[in-house]
Amino acid sequence: MAGQVSLPIVDCNTWVGFYPRQAIDLSPQVLLSLMRRYGVARALFVHTTAVFYDARTGNDLAVQVARESGGLLLPVATLNPLQYRGMFEEVERRLQQGFRLFRFFPHWQGWLPKIAPFRDLAVFLNERSVPFLIDCPKVGWATEIAELAREVQIPIILCDVSEDNLGEVLCVVKSVPNLHLETSCITQPDGFEMVCAEVGVDKLVFGSGAPLHYFASALFPLLHSSLSEEDKRKILVENLRRIVQA
Amino acid sequence: MPLLDVYAELGWWAIQSRDGDEVAVVEKFAERYNIATLCVASAEAMRGDLTLGNKRVAELVNQNPRFRGYVVVNPNHLEASAEDMKRYLTRSNFLGIVLPPPSLAHPLDSWRTLELVKMARRYDCPFVAFVETSEDAQALVSLTKSFPGIRFLMVPTQGSDWWAALKIVEDVTNISVVVSGLLTERGIVEQAIELLGERRVLWGSAMTRIHPTRSLGMIQEAELTERQRNMLVEINARHWLGL
Numbered sequence: 001m002a003g004q005v006s007l008p009i010v011d012c013n014t015w016v017g018f019y020p021r022q023a024i025d026l027s028p029q030v031l032l033s034l035m036r037r038y039g040v041a042r043a044l045f046v047h048t049t050a051v052f053y054d055a056r057t058g059n060d061l062a063v064q065v066a067r068e069s070g071g072l073l074l075p076v077a078t079l080n081p082l083q084y085r086g087m088f089e090e091v092e093r094r095l096q097q098g099f100r101l102f103r104f105f106p107h108w109q110g111w112l113p114k115i116a117p118f119r120d121l122a123v124f125l126n127e128r129s130v131p132f133l134i135d136c137p138k139v140g141w142a143t144e145i146a147e148l149a150r151e152v153q154i155p156i157i158l159c160d161v162s163e164d165n166l167g168e169v170l171c172v173v174k175s176v177p178n179l180h181l182e183t184s185c186i187t188q189p190d191g192f193e194m195v196c197a198e199v200g201v202d203k204l205v206f207g208s209g210a211p212l213h214y215f216a217s218a219l220f221p222l223l224h225s226s227l228s229e230e231d232k233r234k235i236l237v238e239n240l241r242r243i244v245q246a
Numbered sequence: 247m248p249l250l251d252v253y254a255e256l257g258w259w260a261i262q263s264r265d266g267d268e269v270a271v272v273e274k275f276a277e278r279y280n281i282a283t284l285c286v287a288s289a290e291a292m293r294g295d296l297t298l299g300n301k302r303v304a305e306l307v308n309q310n311p312r313f314r315g316y317v318v319v320n321p322n323h324l325e326a327s328a329e330d331m332k333r334y335l336t337r338s339n340f341l342g343i344v345l346p347p348p349s350l351a352h353p354l355d356s357w358r359t360l361e362l363v364k365m366a367r368r369y370d371c372p373f374v375a376f377v378e379t380s381e382d383a384q385a386l387v388s389l390t391k392s393f394p395g396i397r398f399l400m401v402p403t404q405g406s407d408w409w410a411a412l413k414i415v416e417d418v419t420n421i422s423v424v425v426s427g428l429l430t431e432r433g434i435v436e437q438a439i440e441l442l443g444e445r446r447v448l449w450g451s452a453m454t455r456i457h458p459t460r461s462l463g464m465i466q467e468a469e470l471t472e473r474q475r476n477m478l479v480e481i482n483a484r485h486w487l488g489l
Binding site (some may be wrong): 021023024025034163187188189190191209210211212213214215216217218219220221223224 | 409460461464466
């Protein structure tokens with residue numbers, strides 16, 4: 001089985017912090033050691049404190065972790081739209097600090113993608129040309145997010161898609177130009193080939209969920225697929241770069 | 247070292263799998279990843295036609311010595327399950343019984359499941375049991391208390407509180423745990439060995455639902471000794487499945 005790979009990798013789905021739901025070590029040291037092992041150049045991470053406790057505190061911690069990593073770990077800001085008050089100020093503050101991406105976690109925080117505060121937030125990010133990732137594990141959510149995506153121009157990346165709703169996700173990613181798919185849900189080499197054939201390779205962005213999940217479990221199905229080196233490179237690094245630079 | 251896969255499925259589950267000859271796909275993977283023996287159950291028997299699914303597995307294991315079969319049983323169809331157990335479990339190329347996931351059938355400590363296990367006692371073979379929640383693990387422990395002589399292979403699935411499940415079965419020596427691509431949270435391999443000991447942890451690919459690289463990647467990445475890795479992918483399976 002492959003270890004370190006020759007292709008450059010940027011991972012858009014990683015975690016740092018204390019994980020309240022299981023005793024899994026999500027320290028920056030573990031993430032950095034996985035990155036060295038598999039040749040990951042950069043990892044975009046969210047701080048668990050921002051997701052499970054308080055966004056501002058967690059986003060501050062993310063800045064600190066990123067600084068200490070010497071630029072290897074790139075922070076992704078998050079917010080809970082249910083808290084609403086001060087939401088737009090928090091976005092502005094993070095943009096001034098240099099955050100280039102946001103990520104949202106409706107399933108962990110108990111809200112739905114169709115709620116009004118999230119719609120307002122998406123419009124606000126759109127006005128500032130800031131793309132975002134959003135976790136989408138439930139049936140019906142991709143359809144709701146697609147309706148929102150049609151109203152904005154910024155790229156939106158669907159993360160944490162499950163086996164149950166992958167078909168729905170493919171349907172919307174195929175038809176809505178600014179929707180993209182993070183790859184940790186694709187468990188088969190054949191799956192990569194099928195998804196590329198359905199929605200186009202430019203729509204896929206590599207993510208592992210590490211260190212919450214074994215990194216190799218996300219990487220090896222892609223490496224063992226019959227996609228060309230050029231397509232793999234797009235998924236592993238170039239598509240994300242294009243999204244962030246846009 | 248040739249691998250021994252304690253749990254694979256014949257059939258298609260996911261939209262990621264292409265249509266076609268699933269046996270050919272599984273054989274191709276077996277060659278590529280040096281899997282000498284695959285223990286297979288029928289996905290069709292689990293979710294669709296019990297009898298037809300088990301029959302297909304029987305045909306496969308008759309034709310191909312690389313495969314060993316599990317009989318899938320269905321607590322909603324006790325008589326049909328009993329017939330299939332009688333039909334297949336006396337054959338040397340069948341080695342155990344698969345209980346369907348509780349979400350598809352009944353809790354592991356339900357009256358129906360208990361009846362099934364009672365019927366199966368005479369065959370002296372192991373059971374595969376899926377654990378989707380820690381309550382399922384608790385139910386499995388209750389079940390094993392009624393049947394201390396029967397071996398159970400517990401398969402935790404994605405979304406389950408696997409650490410609690412491991413703690414719940416830690417001291418129940420007739421339960422082993424199967425680490426597979428069905429649950430990829432980091433630490434499950436190492437924690438399973440730490441809590442249950444290196445002899446009670448087995449590897450299953452969960453093909454064709456999941457590609458084998460998912461679980462082989464986990465095992466490669468896990469912090470294990472070579473001895474532990476070898477026991478996980480081959481030696482322990484021989485003991486637990488009586489091969």
